[in-house]
Structure formats: C-alpha cells, structure tokens
Amino acid sequence: MGIWLGLACVFALFALPCFAAPLLQLKGGSVTACEDEKTNNDLILADKYLQRFYAFQPDLTSRSKRSLPSFSSKLKDMQNFFRLNQTGTLDPDTLAVMKTPRCGVPDVEEYVHNRGNRWQKNVITYSVGKYTNDLPQATVDSLIASALDVWAKASPLRFFRSYSQHADIMVKFVTKNHGDSFPFDGPRGTLAHAFDPGEGIGGDVHFDDEENWTADSNGFNLYLVAAHEFGHALGLRHSQNPESLMYPSYKIRKTVNLLSSEDIRKIKALYGPSIQRPFHPRLSWNYPFNSWYSGFYFPMGLKDKCNPDLSFDSVTTLGEAIFFFKGRYLWIRHNNKNDIKEGPISNFMPNITSKIDAAYWVPQRSAAYLFSGSSYWTVKGSQVKGRRKNISSLGFPTWVKQIDSAVHIHKTVHTLFFTQHLYWRFNENQKTMEDSYPRKISEDFPGIPTPISAAFYKNGFLHFFIGVEVYKYNIKLRKIIDINKANSWLGC
Ligand code: ZN
Ligand code: CA
Ligand code: ZN
Numbered sequence: 001m002g003i004w005l006g007l008a009c010v011f012a013l014f015a016l017p018c019f020a021a022p023l024l025q026l027k028g029g030s031v032t033a034c035e036d037e038k039t040n041n042d043l044i045l046a047d048k049y050l051q052r053f054y055a056f057q058p059d060l061t062s063r064s065k066r067s068l069p070s071f072s073s074k075l076k077d078m079q080n081f082f083r084l085n086q087t088g089t090l091d092p093d094t095l096a097v098m099k100t101p102r103c104g105v106p107d108v109e110e111y112v113h114n115r116g117n118r119w120q121k122n123v124i125t126y127s128v129g130k131y132t133n134d135l136p137q138a139t140v141d142s143l144i145a146s147a148l149d150v151w152a153k154a155s156p157l158r159f160f161r162s163y164s165q166h167a168d169i170m171v172k173f174v175t176k177n178h179g180d181s182f183p184f185d186g187p188r189g190t191l192a193h194a195f196d197p198g199e200g201i202g203g204d205v206h207f208d209d210e211e212n213w214t215a216d217s218n219g220f221n222l223y224l225v226a227a228h229e230f231g232h233a234l235g236l237r238h239s240q241n242p243e244s245l246m247y248p249s250y251k252i253r254k255t256v257n258l259l260s261s262e263d264i265r266k267i268k269a270l271y272g273p274s275i276q277r278p279f280h281p282r283l284s285w286n287y288p289f290n291s292w293y294s295g296f297y298f299p300m301g302l303k304d305k306c307n308p309d310l311s312f313d314s315v316t317t318l319g320e321a322i323f324f325f326k327g328r329y330l331w332i333r334h335n336n337k338n339d340i341k342e343g344p345i346s347n348f349m350p351n352i353t354s355k356i357d358a359a360y361w362v363p364q365r366s367a368a369y370l371f372s373g374s375s376y377w378t379v380k381g382s383q384v385k386g387r388r389k390n391i392s393s394l395g396f397p398t399w400v401k402q403i404d405s406a407v408h409i410h411k412t413v414h415t416l417f418f419t420q421h422l423y424w425r426f427n428e429n430q431k432t433m434e435d436s437y438p439r440k441i442s443e444d445f446p447g448i449p450t451p452i453s454a455a456f457y458k459n460g461f462l463h464f465f466i467g468v469e470v471y472k473y474n475i476k477l478r479k480i481i482d483i484n485k486a487n488s489w490l491g492c
Helices: 002-014 037-054 071-081 092-098 136-151 221-234 261-271 484-490
Strands: 124-128 158-161 169-174 190-194 205-208 314-318 321-326 329-334 337-345 359-360 367-372 373-382 383-390 405-409 414-419 422-427 454-458 461-466 470-476 478-487
Touching: 037 092, 037 321, 071 092, 092 337, 136 158, 136 221, 136 337, 169 221, 190 221, 205 221, 314 367, 314 405, 321 454, 321 484, 329 484, 337 470, 359 414, 405 461, 470 484, 478 484
Parallel strands: 124 158, 124 169, 169 205, 314 359, 314 454, 359 405, 405 454
Antiparallel strands: 190 205, 314 321, 321 329, 329 337, 359 367, 367 373, 373 383, 405 414, 414 422, 454 461, 461 470, 470 478
C-alpha cells in the first residue's frame, strides 16, 4: 500500500515543470524550490539504500570527494543490477524498486567478503533460537524445514535440526538492533538477512520480527523468504534474474520448483550434484519421498500436534523413527522428540490414502504392515508391495472386521493384535496365529483400559495409546510404569 501511495505522489510531482531540472543532486547540487518533504524522504531512502546495498559512502568530508564513487555512479550500479535504464537519476522505476521490501544482504561483491565461500561439509545443522509470535512454532518449524529442503533437493547437502546454540545455521526472529551491526528497520524495507558460511555468526539467518510473517500470501511468506536467506547461508549471492529465488526483492512466487536453473547451477557449482536418496528413515530424514509442497501453491495447513484432545489411530516404530497416524495425516518422530516431520500420509507413502487403524513393523523383513478396516498393506521403504490383503489371511475369524492396534515384539518375533477387549498373538516366523488366542487384554495386561487405539514397542516397553493418553508398560513386571499425554511423544 505504501508503495502505491508513494509512487502516485512522485508521479504527481513529475508533472511539475521544475522537475525538468536534474531531479537528484544529493550533495552539493542545487535543491529546487519544488522539492518538498516527500522528495526529501525519497532522497534519504535512496541514500540509505545505496549505502546499505551498493557500498555507497556519502562524502561527508569534501576532501575525500574525488576518491569516492559519486551517488549517481552508485545509482547507476543499482539500476544496472535491476536492469533499469541507467539514468543515474532517481526516476520512478528506480524508486519503485527501492521501495520494494527486500533481503538485507548487499547486491555488490565489494561489500561481501569471502566470495565463493561454502561449507566444507555436506551435513549442516540448524537451530531455531527465537521464534516469531506471528505463527505457531510448529508451523515455523515446518516452513523452515521445507525451505532448507529446497536446497537439499538440488545439492548433496543434508540438514539436521539441532537444539544447540552452536548449530551451523542459527535462525532467529529479531527486531531493530540485535547485536550484529545490521539493525532491522521496522515494517517493510529489509525483511531478513543472512551471513555467509563460516564460524560463529556465519550461516546465521535473521528475520525482522516487525514484519507480518505468514504461511500464505497475506503477509510476507516465511517459506519464500527463508528459502532465499538459506541460499545466502549456503554461500550464494544475489541474482539479477527476477525468476531466480536469489533475486533480492520480495516477490510472490509459486512454491513449486522454487529454484531457477541459475539457482540450481550456482548451488551445484558450490557443492556438486544432488544425490539420489533411497528412502530410509535414518538417512533420508529431511527428504520425504514426495516433495512436501508439490502441487500446492502454498504450504497446506499443518495439524496442531499439541491439541490436548489429540489421539492417534495407530503408531509404529520404523527403523529409528516412530510413525504416528491420525486420519490421513502422519507425524514422524526421529530420535529427538522435537525432530518431527509431518504431512499427509500419501506424501511419505504414495498410494496410501485412507486412515490407518493399526500399524506394525518387522525389522527382520524391513517391512511395515498397515491396517485399514478389514484389509492391510505391506510397505517396504515407502513402496506398497503387492495388493492389499484381507485380514482373514492372517488367521482372524470372519467376525473380526477391524483391528484397533497392533505391535510387533522383535525379541519374541510375535505380533500382538488388539481389538475391543481381546488380543491375538501372531507368530511372524511361522506366519500363523497362535492357537490359544484370542485372550482377554485385562487378564494379560492388567490395568490397561480398552479399546487400545495404538501401540508400539521400544526398548523393552510396550506403549499403549488409549484415547488422549499413553501408558508405558513393563512386559516382564506386567506393570504400568507411567501414564502421559499421547502427544508428549511429539514434544508437547
Ligand atoms: Zn538476499
Ligand atoms: Ca523491515
Ligand atoms: Zn542480524
């Protein structure tokens, strides 16, 4: 809004005859009588803009006047960068660019030391030190992870979230002076800045928290700005090409294929070609199979994992990770409870579009079994293997139409299936249902309420999800050890 009001005013001024005289002589030139406050503000803006982004040094002492590049030559540099007419005067097109919100990193090389700097490693850690209040933290986390993923897909780089204050890329939302001699400027103007790869502040990314950060196009889209800033954090410079993500001015873009061929060429020049990553929960942590946002103009709504009413349909370990299913949505937790990926199930396992009642994983076969109603799928990696089968093929009587939960105990090679107040035991070696089942849950798992909506096994303990709670159960002692909120597993 401010831009258009400002421009309208400039256009109006241009209509006045006295503006036929050179419009801009910032220092030492004659100031026309017509110059009003508005124009003065434009001069101040231009002066600051060129100082900040084009290494313009105002000649405060007349002695140094000759040795320093003049205002108008710096203005021409700027016009050249933005492919404007190199008039050397502050014309409306130039002003419009200067008033467009942008990245705080300078456009000219001389300002930037360590040209061509890169990380001397392919595994890079990041940490969010200070959040904005504009968006839920989980949304910020997801947008940041997705923005890094843009670069991960185009390079051999992998990004791991850390919770230390010494991660390679420290992300924070700050205002005005924030300790790095590049203060932010309130709403609009500079939106964010980032530092070249390196020790300490190197690689860090700061967002101006006086902007309205959004996950859509209502304010400044955090995903777009973050993806741009991470480009700097990896060593990239600004591009003159408006189609490139590394173009300095803020621009609404389609979030599909965010990188231009120039961006891709430049990241590859620094780090080499991208690597095809097979799906493996431990290795491909930051790389869900399908692009997170492919097909979406803006990131889709994220589920509130910390909703106190949240329960899960099914939960299973899968390698080092734990998968939590709810409706058609999936959270994947890797080791650390705050290290969580999320999205529609089909983003991670194409072809699975229904809700999952029960799930378990057999490590010996590297296979997961996902149950929906009276049928189940076998999944290896992210691929569904074969057809969906009927649960009767596992040996269930025909009156069992659905399973509440399932858990595989790899020590005994047994899988337990729970439905209502009963459970079955399946021998995975012999692939048969054991004879003396079903048995009553209350007899063999004293104190565990039914129905059990989800269950998984880890480190000798069974974890039973009942509604919004999770019961930690010691199998040997046949005893409940702990009761917690179900979503405590998601860091809530
Ligand atoms: Zn930038
Ligand atoms: Ca700002
Ligand atoms: Zn900063």
